Amino acid sequence: MSSSAIPYGGQTPATTGANALGPTRTPAFEKRLAQRYRAERNFRLLGLSAVVFSVAMLVFLLGNMLINGIGGFQRAELTVTINFPESGVTGDAVSLTAPSASQTLEMQGLPDIVTFYAERDLGAAAAKQLSPDAWRDVATALAEDPALITRNKTFALPASSALASGLEGEGAPEMQALAAQLAKDGKLAKRWDWGFLARSDATSPQAVGIWGALKGSILTMLVTLALAFPIGVLSALYLEEYAPRNRWTDLIEVSINNLAAVPSIIFGLLGLAIFLTLFPNLRSAPLIGGMTLALMTMPVIVISGRNAIKAVPPSIRDGALAIGASPVQVVFHHVLPLALPGMLTGTIIGMARALGETAPLLLIGMRAFVATPPDGFTSPATVLPMQIFLWSDEIDRGFVERTSAAIIVLLVFLLAMNGLAIYLRNKFEKRW
Amino acid sequence: MTVIHPNMADETAKIRARDVCVYYGDKKALDDVSIDISPDYVTAFIGPSGCGKSTFLRCFNRMNDTIGAARVTGLIELEGEDIHSDKMDVVQLRARVGMVFQKPNPFPKSIYENIAYGPKIHGLAEKKADFDVIVERSLTRAGLWDEVKDRLDDSGTALSGGQQQRLCIARAIAVDPEVILMDEPASALDPIATAKIEELIDELSGGYAIVIVTHSMQQAARVSQRTAFFHLGKMVEYGPTSEIFTNPIEERTKDYITGRYG
Numbered sequence: 001m002s003s004s005a006i007p008y009g010g011q012t013p014a015t016t017g018a019n020a021l022g023p024t025r026t027p028a029f030e031k032r033l034a035q036r037y038r039a040e041r042n043f044r045l046l047g048l049s050a051v052v053f054s055v056a057m058l059v060f061l062l063g064n065m066l067i068n069g070i071g072g073f074q075r076a077e078l079t080v081t082i083n084f085p086e087s088g089v090t091g092d093a094v095s096l097t098a099p100s101a102s103q104t105l106e107m108q109g110l111p112d113i114v115t116f117y118a119e120r121d122l123g124a125a126a127a128k129q130l131s132p133d134a135w136r137d138v139a140t141a142l143a144e145d146p147a148l149i150t151r152n153k154t155f156a157l158p159a160s161s162a163l164a165s166g167l168e169g170e171g172a173p174e175m176q177a178l179a180a181q182l183a184k185d186g187k188l189a190k191r192w193d194w195g196f197l198a199r200s201d202a203t204s205p206q207a208v209g210i211w212g213a214l215k216g217s218i219l220t221m222l223v224t225l226a227l228a229f230p231i232g233v234l235s236a237l238y239l240e241e242y243a244p245r246n247r248w249t250d251l252i253e254v255s256i257n258n259l260a261a262v263p264s265i266i267f268g269l270l271g272l273a274i275f276l277t278l279f280p281n282l283r284s285a286p287l288i289g290g291m292t293l294a295l296m297t298m299p300v301i302v303i304s305g306r307n308a309i310k311a312v313p314p315s316i317r318d319g320a321l322a323i324g325a326s327p328v329q330v331v332f333h334h335v336l337p338l339a340l341p342g343m344l345t346g347t348i349i350g351m352a353r354a355l356g357e358t359a360p361l362l363l364i365g366m367r368a369f370v371a372t373p374p375d376g377f378t379s380p381a382t383v384l385p386m387q388i389f390l391w392s393d394e395i396d397r398g399f400v401e402r403t404s405a406a407i408i409v410l411l412v413f414l415l416a417m418n419g420l421a422i423y424l425r426n427k428f429e430k431r432w
Numbered sequence: 433m434t435v436i437h438p439n440m441a442d443e444t445a446k447i448r449a450r451d452v453c454v455y456y457g458d459k460k461a462l463d464d465v466s467i468d469i470s471p472d473y474v475t476a477f478i479g480p481s482g483c484g485k486s487t488f489l490r491c492f493n494r495m496n497d498t499i500g501a502a503r504v505t506g507l508i509e510l511e512g513e514d515i516h517s518d519k520m521d522v523v524q525l526r527a528r529v530g531m532v533f534q535k536p537n538p539f540p541k542s543i544y545e546n547i548a549y550g551p552k553i554h555g556l557a558e559k560k561a562d563f564d565v566i567v568e569r570s571l572t573r574a575g576l577w578d579e580v581k582d583r584l585d586d587s588g589t590a591l592s593g594g595q596q597q598r599l600c601i602a603r604a605i606a607v608d609p610e611v612i613l614m615d616e617p618a619s620a621l622d623p624i625a626t627a628k629i630e631e632l633i634d635e636l637s638g639g640y641a642i643v644i645v646t647h648s649m650q651q652a653a654r655v656s657q658r659t660a661f662f663h664l665g666k667m668v669e670y671g672p673t674s675e676i677f678t679n680p681i682e683e684r685t686k687d688y689i690t691g692r693y694g
Contacts, residue, residue, distance in 0.1 A: 313537075324553065
């Protein structure tokens with residue numbers, strides 16, 4: 001210990017006494033100092049461990065999803081070669097690309113033709129395990145390339161879900177044996193299934209796709225954004241810039257803050273009671289879903305918008321007013337551009353919450369089985385989280401991986417949305 | 433109460449204030465001030481903090497309107513027109529009476545846009561070439577042109593403090609005001625930047641009626657020809673700057689000038 005410390009500049013410290021030391025140079029003080037550093041170190045460690053814990057949980061979650069989800073983007077497919085000239089199917093570029101091509105081909109017996117070639121290539125037992133809808137894939141291929149009708153073509157057609165389970169080593173033993181045999185012959189394999197991103201809901205996990213729900217989500221989000229953003233921003237501007245400060249505005253402020261905390265299912269009830277009473281034909285439509293979610297998102301935008309407006313320095317406002325800008329010009333030329341990044345952040349938080357929301361949509365009928373992607377804002381649709389919920393409820397083992405894959409699609413969508421918001425925020429952000 | 437030196441009444445006064453009181457809520461911040469501001473001189477308001485000098489300055493372009501609790505009574509005329517009358521538009525008033533603030537507050541836009549903003553909203557120019565002329569003229573008069581002519585597209589906030597303040601002065605003169613109000617324009621600046629601002633005030637005087645609020649008595653002595661001393665919400669003494677500083681009539685003025693308080 002340096003209790004024999006050298007006095008400052010050779011002078012005695014100001015304190016009087018025998019071996020006078022300043023109050024900040026005593027051993028007791030040094031002990032307290034060490035304690036202070038220890039407390040800081042402990043606090044830092046605590047914080048760090050909290051961060052490590054959250055990151056570990058996140059990595060575990062994402063890793064788990066990814067490992068399961070990769071399988072969801074693949075499906076078991078059987079290899080079947082079809083000789084179209086020999087099969088007797090006829091058609092030309094016009095008839096094969098017409099909207100009704102699928103029915104025409106069905107009437108020409110395409111399903112039986114597919115089964116016939118499957119039996120020839122794979123044997124009767126395996127042909128039975130071809131997905132009943134396999135012929136539709138062939139019809140789609142013909143529509144995309146009518147010239148196929150004049151030659152041989154090898155297709156990878158979806159197997160039944162029973163055979164798919166067999167390939168995974170699950171389900172009935174005879175299926176497992178059949179799957180193993182076919183796989184050994186190179187006639188059954190798990191292949192990357194891009195169609196998952198293009199198809200909609202179905203009863204068999206081999207035939208499902210996410211596009212219907214994704215499109216539903218996109219349409220719903222568009223409606224939500226189109227309603228919640230302008231209304232939220234205008235409300236925030238009015239409340240901050242124009243509204244007089246009195247009991248009524250206090251009441252409105254409290255109500256908006258409370259609205260942001262209302263459980264989402266209540267908004268669903270509201271949508272059911274009001275929107276579906278007004279527009280009974282639009283059950284399950286993205287328009288109604290978007291309107292309901294907009295109600296939920298708007299308060300978040302208003303609150304963050306008001307905070308962003310409050311953060312605009314008053315000196316900028318004064319400068320603009322002093323040069324003769326009218327209040328409206330001050331708002332639109334100066335306040336809004338500076339507050340926009342903050343407003344966008346709030347919007348994205350609200351939209352992300354809306355994107356993941358299922359409860360309010362349950363009540364307005366968006367949990368329907370929708371086998372075709374919605375045509376527009378008024379046709380029946382479902383959304384990504386609802387699709388995940390529906391699939392997670394299915395008994396068939398094949399849906400487990402599909403559910404994970406759907407979750408990945410939802411997360412990627414969310415990430416894309418956030419990325420866009422960060423890009424916009426950085427683009428508009430200005431320093432002062 | 434107020435001592436006004438002889439010959440301060442001015443027939444050609446740019447701004448004439450009579451019995452002006454300002455209340456913040458119940459508190460009276462300014463008590464019965466009457467003054468004539470000449471168009472030919474720089475007028476300085478001096479006094480200790482909280483004496484009401486900035487409050488009084490902000491009456492001239494009705495910036496007190498933006499403070500909800502503030503209430504102004506009395507008469508203020510700009511060239512004989514009551515600035516609180518219905519005929520006087522506040523936007524037009526502020527175009528005629530420009531203001532420079534204590535803290536430089538350029539808009540977070542380019543230097544060019546900072547200057548062009550006023551003329552643009554008032555429709556003083558239409559073609560790009562006209563704006564170019566205004567920007568160059570305003571920056572030249574503010575003594576900033578040579579320093580920024582090569583980087584007009586840079587943000588105004590990227591300039592140094594002193595340059596920012598001169599940019600704000602250039603912004604104010606871009607709309608050709610009749611009066612320029614300056615609220616402690618150099619208090620946030622270093623001595624060199626302050627000297628430049630004072631030089632600039634000197635050059636601008638004559639062209640515009642200038643009213644400057646300042647903490648620094650030396651600054652008031654250097655730049656102004658008329659000085660008004662405020663204390664506790666009242667105008668104590670108003671007269672030629674040389675008289676106020678060398679031969680004040682009121683005891684309180686003398687005490688302040690000699691550094692007894694403030």
